[in-house]
Amino acid sequence: MNAISEGIQYLISSLSLGGLYALMALGLVIVYGILRLVNFAYGELVMVAGYGLLLFGDSPLPWIFVAILSVVAALLAGVAMERVAFRPVRNSNATTLLITSFAVSTLLQSVALLTISPRPRAPRLPGLFVESVTFGDLQVKIVDLIGIVVGVLALVALTLFMRRTVIGLALRAAADDFTMTRLLGVPANRVIASAFAVSGLMAGIVALFWIGRTGQTYPSVGLQPVLIAFIASVVGGMESLKGAVLGGYVLGFLTMGLQTWLPQGVNNYRDAVMFGIVILVLLLRPQGLVSPSYSREAR
Amino acid sequence: MTLLAVSDLVVRYGAIEALRGVSLTVEEGEIVGLIGANGAGKSTTMLSILGVVRPVRGAIHFRGEALTGQSPEAIIRRGIAPTMEGRRIFPSLTVEENLRLGAAIRIDREQIQADMERWCAFFPILGERLRQPAGNLSGGQQQMLAVARALMSNPKLLLMDEPSLGLAPLLVTEVFRLIVQLRDLGVTILLVEQNVRMTLQIADRAYLLNTGRVEFAGTPAEIMQHADIEQAYLGGGRRDGHPTTAAMGAP
Numbered sequence: 001m002n003a004i005s006e007g008i009q010y011l012i013s014s015l016s017l018g019g020l021y022a023l024m025a026l027g028l029v030i031v032y033g034i035l036r037l038v039n040f041a042y043g044e045l046v047m048v049a050g051y052g053l054l055l056f057g058d059s060p061l062p063w064i065f066v067a068i069l070s071v072v073a074a075l076l077a078g079v080a081m082e083r084v085a086f087r088p089v090r091n092s093n094a095t096t097l098l099i100t101s102f103a104v105s106t107l108l109q110s111v112a113l114l115t116i117s118p119r120p121r122a123p124r125l126p127g128l129f130v131e132s133v134t135f136g137d138l139q140v141k142i143v144d145l146i147g148i149v150v151g152v153l154a155l156v157a158l159t160l161f162m163r164r165t166v167i168g169l170a171l172r173a174a175a176d177d178f179t180m181t182r183l184l185g186v187p188a189n190r191v192i193a194s195a196f197a198v199s200g201l202m203a204g205i206v207a208l209f210w211i212g213r214t215g216q217t218y219p220s221v222g223l224q225p226v227l228i229a230f231i232a233s234v235v236g237g238m239e240s241l242k243g244a245v246l247g248g249y250v251l252g253f254l255t256m257g258l259q260t261w262l263p264q265g266v267n268n269y270r271d272a273v274m275f276g277i278v279i280l281v282l283l284l285r286p287q288g289l290v291s292p293s294y295s296r297e298a299r
Numbered sequence: 300m301t302l303l304a305v306s307d308l309v310v311r312y313g314a315i316e317a318l319r320g321v322s323l324t325v326e327e328g329e330i331v332g333l334i335g336a337n338g339a340g341k342s343t344t345m346l347s348i349l350g351v352v353r354p355v356r357g358a359i360h361f362r363g364e365a366l367t368g369q370s371p372e373a374i375i376r377r378g379i380a381p382t383m384e385g386r387r388i389f390p391s392l393t394v395e396e397n398l399r400l401g402a403a404i405r406i407d408r409e410q411i412q413a414d415m416e417r418w419c420a421f422f423p424i425l426g427e428r429l430r431q432p433a434g435n436l437s438g439g440q441q442q443m444l445a446v447a448r449a450l451m452s453n454p455k456l457l458l459m460d461e462p463s464l465g466l467a468p469l470l471v472t473e474v475f476r477l478i479v480q481l482r483d484l485g486v487t488i489l490l491v492e493q494n495v496r497m498t499l500q501i502a503d504r505a506y507l508l509n510t511g512r513v514e515f516a517g518t519p520a521e522i523m524q525h526a527d528i529e530q531a532y533l534g535g536g537r538r539d540g541h542p543t544t545a546a547m548g549a550p
Contacts, residue, residue: 163396180387183349
C-alpha cells in the first residue's frame with residue numbers, strides 16, 4: 001500500500017471514529033452544561049440500545065427498524081433516568097448528583113447482569129458492518145463510510161435543533177444561566193428532560209456503531225464509551241458543544257494515528273501514549289481546546 | 300386598573316426577616332419606583348413577585364389573580380417580564396437568539412417577528428449586532444438587550460431590577476430616558492432602584508423601603524418633601540456621579 005492510500009485510509013477511519021467520539025461527547029456535555037453533572041450512567045444508555053439491538057433483532061423486522069427502535073429505547077431510557085433518578089436530587093450539591101449517576105450506572109449494569117446475562121451476546125447485525133469495498137489498493141470498510149455520513153448528519157441535525165428551535169435555544173441559554181432561562185418562562189423540567197432526551201439519542205446512535213464494531217453487547221459495554229466521551233469533552237472543553245465535537249475528532253484522529261503508526265512493539269502501550277498526550281494538552285490548556293471568546297461574568 | 304397588588308408581604312431568610320409587611324400596588328400605564336438603600340428589601344420584593352422567593356405571609360395578585368405559591372415559569376406566562384440585576388443576558392447566544400428566547404412563551408410566530416423588528420428599530424444598536432454573540436456587547440448594550448429581551452414576551456408588567464447598576468453616568472441617563480419612552484409606549488413598569496434621585500425624576504409614584512417596610516409612599520414630589528429622605532438617601536446630591544439633577548436631559 002503506498003503512502004497516499006495509507007493516508008486516505010487513515011483519514012477515513014479517523015473521521016469515522018472521530019465522529020463517533022464526537023457524538024459520545026455531545027451526549028455527555030449537553031447534560032453537563034445544564035446540570036453541571038457528569039452523568040456516568042450515560043454509558044448505560046449505550047447498553048440499553050445494545051440490548052435493544054439484541055431484543056428487537058430476534059424479531060423478523062428489517063434491521064433498520066431494529067436500529068431505530070433501539071435508538072428510541074435509549075432516548076426513552078435517558079428521559080426516564082432523569083425523571084426517576086436525577087429530578088428528586090436536582091437541587092442538591094454537585095457531589096450528590098455525581099454519586100447518583102454512579103448509583104444509576106451500577107444499578108442498570110446489575111439489572112442487565114442478573115436478568116439478561118453476564119456473558120457477551122451477539123446481536124443480529126447486517127453484513128455491511130463487516131464488508132469492505134476496494135478502490136485500487138485501497139480497502140475501505142463500508143461501516144466507516146456510513147459512520148462518517150451518520151456522524152455528520154447527526155451533527156448538522158443537532159446544530160439546527162440547537163439554533164432554530166425554542167427548546168434548543170433554551171438548552172444553550174440554560175447552560176449560560178439556568179435561572180434566567182426559567183425567568184423567561186421556559187419550564188425547567190422541559191429543558192432538563194430535553195437535555196436527557198438528546199443525550200439518550202446520542203447514546204443510541206453511538207451504540208449502533210460501537211456495538212457494530214465489536215459485534216457484542218454485555219452489561220458493561222457502556223464503560224468505554226462513557227470514558228471516551230469524558231476524555232473527549234475534557235480535552236475539547238466541558239463548557240461548549242463545539243468543544244465536545246472538536247475533542248471527539250481530536251481523540252479519534254489521535255487513536256487512529258497511534259494505532260497506524262506506532263511501532264509494533266509499542267502498540268500495546270497505545271492507550272498510555274494517548275493519555276500521555278491528553279495530559280500534555282490539559283497542562284497547556286486546562287480549560288480545554290475551546291473556551292468562550294467573550295468574558296463571562298463571575299456570578 | 301390595578302395590575303399588581305402586593306399586600307402585607309413577609310419574607311424570612313432563616314432568622315432574618317427581609318420583608319416585614321410590604322404592601323404596594325401598580326396601576327396600568329405607570330412607572331412605579333421601589334427605592335431604598337442596599338438591603339432595604341427591594342430585590343426580595345421583586346423576587347417574591349416572580350415566585351423565586353416564597354413569602355411566609357402575604358398575598359400577591361396580578362390582574363386580580365393570586366400569584367402566591369406559583370412557579371416562576373407560571374408567573375411569567377401570565378405577563379410579567381423581569382430584567383434582572385446584572386443584566387443576565389446569555390453571552391454565548393447571539394443577540395437575535397437572546398431576543399427570540401425572550402419570546403419563548405409566545406406562539407404567534409408572525410407577531411414575534413414583527414416585534415423583533417420593532418424593538419430592533421427602537422434599539423438600533425441591537426439591530427446592527429443581531430448575529431454577534433451577546434457576550435461581546437458593551438455593558439450599556441447588554442442592558443438594552445436585557446430590556447428588549449424582556450419586552451419580547453409582550454409583557455403587561457415589566458419588572459426592572461437595578462437597570463442603572465454598573466453603567467457609566469451617561470448611560471445611566473440614557474437608561475432612565477428609555478424607561479420613560481417605554482412608559483409612553485404603554486408599558487407598565489415597576490422599577491427597583493438604588494438611584495433614588497433619578498428614579499424620583501421619572502416615576503409616577505414611588506415606595507420607599509427601609510429595613511423591610513414601606514417607610515413612605517407617594518408621588519415623587521411628596522417623597523421629595525419628606526425631609527428624612529433628603530437626608531438619608533439623597534445626601535446632598537453626590538450619588539453615583541450625578542452631581543445635579545440638571546445633568547439629566549428632560550425625560
